[in-house]
Amino acid sequence: MKLKEFKEITGLSKCPVYWDRRYSKDLDKLSKPEYSIKKEADVPVILRDGCKIYCDIYHPAEIDQAPALVAWSAYGKEMQVMRHGSLPSSSNYFDHSLEAGDMEFFVTRGYTFIIPNPRGIGKSEGEFLGIYNPQEQEDCYDTVEWAGTVCKYCNGKVALMGYSYFGIIQALVAALQPPHLVCIMPLSYTDDYYQHGYYGGVANTYMNMYWELCPSNNPVPWTTKMMSEEEMKELICEIQKDPDIAINSYFNKIFNVWPPKYHTFYLDYLLHPQEDDFWRPRSVKYKYDKIKVPIYLKCGWAPSGRWTAPVFNAMNSSELSVYKRCGVMEDYNGLELPYRFMNEEMLRWYDHWMKGIDTGITEEPPIKLNIMGRGYRYEYEYPLARTEYKKLYLHPFGQLRWDPVIDSDLPPDSFTHRPPHITTDVESLVYRTNRFNKPTEFTGPIELHLFAAIDSTDANFICKVWQILQDGSRMPVCRAGYLKACYKLDEEKSLIGRPVHDYTKRYPVTPGQINEYVIEINPIGMVFDPGTSLELEIKAMDNYPPQAGAWQGKMGHLGPIPSSNTINYKIYRDNHYQSYILMPYILSSPDELWLQSVVEDNIVAAGTVSGGTH
Template sequence: MLTLAMVFAGLTTAQAQTGWTARGEEYPEVVTETDVPIPMSDGTVLRGDVQRPADDDGKPVEGRFPVLVTITAYNKSVLNGPASVAFGDSSYFVKRGYVQVTVDARGTGTSGGSWAAFSERENTDAGEVVEWAASAERPWSNGSVGMHGPSYMGISQLFAAANRPAGLKAIFPQVPAADTYRDVVASGGALDVGFIPLWLGLVTATGLLPPAYGVTEPDNALQMYLSRIQGATGFTAPMLLSATLGLDSAFDGPFYAERSPINVVDRIDVPTFLVGGEYDLFQRGTPMLFDRLRERGVPTKMVFGPWDHLQASAGSGFEDAGYGSLQEVQLRWFDHHVRGLPDPELDTDIPPLTWHEIGSGQWHQAQDWIDEQRAENFQLSGTSLPGLPGQLVTDDVEQGRSNVAPVPVAGLCTRSANQWTAGLPNAIGLAKLCEDNRLNDLSGAVFETEELSEPLRIRGPINAHLNVSTPTGNGMVSVSVSSVSPTGEVNRLTGGWQVLSHRALDESRSRYLDGQLVQPHHPFTKEAQDLLQPGEVTPVDVEVFPTGAVVPPGHKLRIAVQAYDVPHLLPTVRDLPAALSPVTIHTSAENPSYVTLPAIPASS
């Protein structure tokens, strides 16, 4: 039995500013059983690697332990092999008294079946894997299970928890999606061509690595490869083709609803620790999950930091939040909720929300994502010309018309390009070349305030309400919100996108602050699509993804509007002709264009 003396023996040197210190290793070695068959209720066999604590001779330690589960589509052999350097070595937990079970999702890696990402069947699998790990039939399991992992592995945790499997005690999803369509597949109704093809290619490629059981079970290995071909031809290729052509996969509907954790989050009741990134693919979705779980009283925490997808997945810089490294905080979370160790200071040490403020680099704490904020409007005023911005004002709007030309390279050298390729440019040192947005802003219309006399602090989602017209009846606007330094550097804080024909607003699912719209919800269905009349001036609400930031005194708040955001988004083949025409932004008392920010009062 674990004693308090054992818990605090061998303390690590990593010390969080809270005064809590992670405990050291209990066991010297790890032993791994690979490709363990895990039968599902429909007869399909998934396979997992089981890592157990071992003694100095490498023999498994007898006894039952709490279990941590990770379900991946990226091949467990890669995750526990080469990728462990970047994404964390699971032996950290095993040597501290856990069993780690890493499972290939259906139709990926070494598991049977055909891959259909986050389908109802795969989501059912997630719950069944947890119950398998918690079962008394596993001689190494004490029946108490936690889950961890980033991205795909984080989303799988949410679907598993929504199934309420026996034995699941807590989860720790890093950078999970909430609404797959709006978060990443088609932000604003335009197709993501930066991340989605990379992701689909990664899953397909890692699925072709030879399984360890190929020599002993050649028939099963052959069946696995055939299923990979079926997955590529039956799921991946048809989805990409349909979306590119502007057919069913280009619109929101049951396909994406089934794959969106926000639609099952109300069934999650286990303690949940979320990690989100201000430059992450799921910058929009992770805070929405936090909100919904908090509203229902589920024990929930979120650390929202200045990270892209790869950084947040690896936990790079997590210690800057002040609680220790990512693995140390995971250990603390699981020790308390899964292992059952008393930790009376956990909730006082780590409040529900910890967020990083872009512009100051400071970390702040709060109880909720939206609490003390107030809606603050800035109106677009006058006309923007190349190198001569229009104004952002609080009153006395000047009438103007600003043309946004369709520049197909807009967005190419921006923080958006790094964000929507999952942080790959940053990983190879190229992103630093594109941190200043001023050159990109020349490709669109720009509006900015005078230099601010007081800091403007914001946290949460933003709405850009634009009155627009176009000669073709369609097109896209890409909106960025930035801070401009006294010497002219443009720091992009966040962005949003909207296809004009998808401007229909679902008020019941939109978010309001002080009675003002801050997060519009558009249906993005084929039925709701509505072309503008050529030349007609029409209001369009653009959902600008949430952030936490400050525009310091002496800086200017800037809103820039382009017609493209490459390599992030491209129009479908059907919408391409309309995307080649300019969009005009109108500013006047009769046709107001403005941005609504969730501003934090100076006294907070």
């Protein structure tokens, strides 16, 4: 099929690179852009407790009723449909809260599109209690049921849609089992919200952004619902004794507003540094058995944050027993919002479940991966059954080698963390492989086994993996491998490449004692071409580029909250203490697993990988 013919048959402007001609069936029956758009603004929705929220409804003007897509987020409804094209993150107008999806794409194809302002957001009544809180989950349930039973533009079938915030909320709401919910498709996902904010138990300023993104008219911390006023004041005083928190004036401002109305979600975040009953209701891993609708989980290979591992956790969960599939779809070319990359895949998914159109999407193998540097491939399990786990050992002189160190009692490598209130320097240790002499694929989970001693009772480990290109430049593979030293490994729950720690209690480290730290690093799917090499970086804090000429908003660039103390780290790597990074090596892949383009003139990357050709 030629691209021109494809466009005529489907009504789509392009053929997605992630479609396969063996499974993309009945494309002529896909919903086509046949309708104009009509808008109803500020439509009231009455929630179960009488609170009134408002939504905007976009519906096909030429038909009375259609399946409804609900895009739920506290980022505000009006700006979700602003027309300025998709913006890259490099644009000064880039706004990460533009996550509802492409309203025009779906409404013109016969879907009703509903965007609410949640409780306490915009003009909606009530208190905004922070993202993904139990009240918000119930409110989204009520809105789904309102759409399925009251909204005159809906035919009774409702699905949830959207990216990031709009994606994460979906499984939490599905676990409440609203009767009119047909399916969900989280375009971004996390199963463990504590780990999302405190990756490896390390506090982060990532959550700092929500005060800016959520246009709340009545913000209230969820912690006020968990304890009395006196208990909360005592907790605030206790948290401020943490020297890493006490040194920061940005945090001081949050703590010293009463009643607490400033930066309320980040106040909640700082008040709950261990996994507790604040985080568990926001973590769908405790609710998998409650989900009863089909789910399509999507993410990208995540150079930062913890986005990929949760998708695979869900796919491997026996408790999540519904029809499920996942796609790790994007590379590192950069995010553009409003998000449109998955429009065509979403259309196949929603057409199948909402309109009964057999698009072939449920006939595909359950996992679709974008192997960076090669293209898209199907898999049937994760980790891949053909994975050969190989150890890259840390050696003297900053080397990473496949053979272990044979010498004993070697002096350790070391670096010193100095806190950012005395220097902008960030010391690190770097270990690098020789250049690969043939294409070499690593796809799957990664973990770092690090024998280390610190001269403190606690410390942060920040670990990153880089690809060093032929010209010597660095490309991020995984910027995220965090662990706070005080949290213990749970060996019984841990799997290869997927260490599990107990984040409910801190265990102070004995200064100077050599301990083995097992650190989860984000999964990858990448081919290292000849002439490239792999680099491991170990440090105690991040060093995002400073904002040249700017003085405000520094917290957004801080990342992991660093220790306020000077700490010396010693990294051991000899035959007694064999520090290594465990890599998921894939020798080759059967030809039939690689996607076959729907159209003949699509450009598809190809190459030879570790002895196998696709």
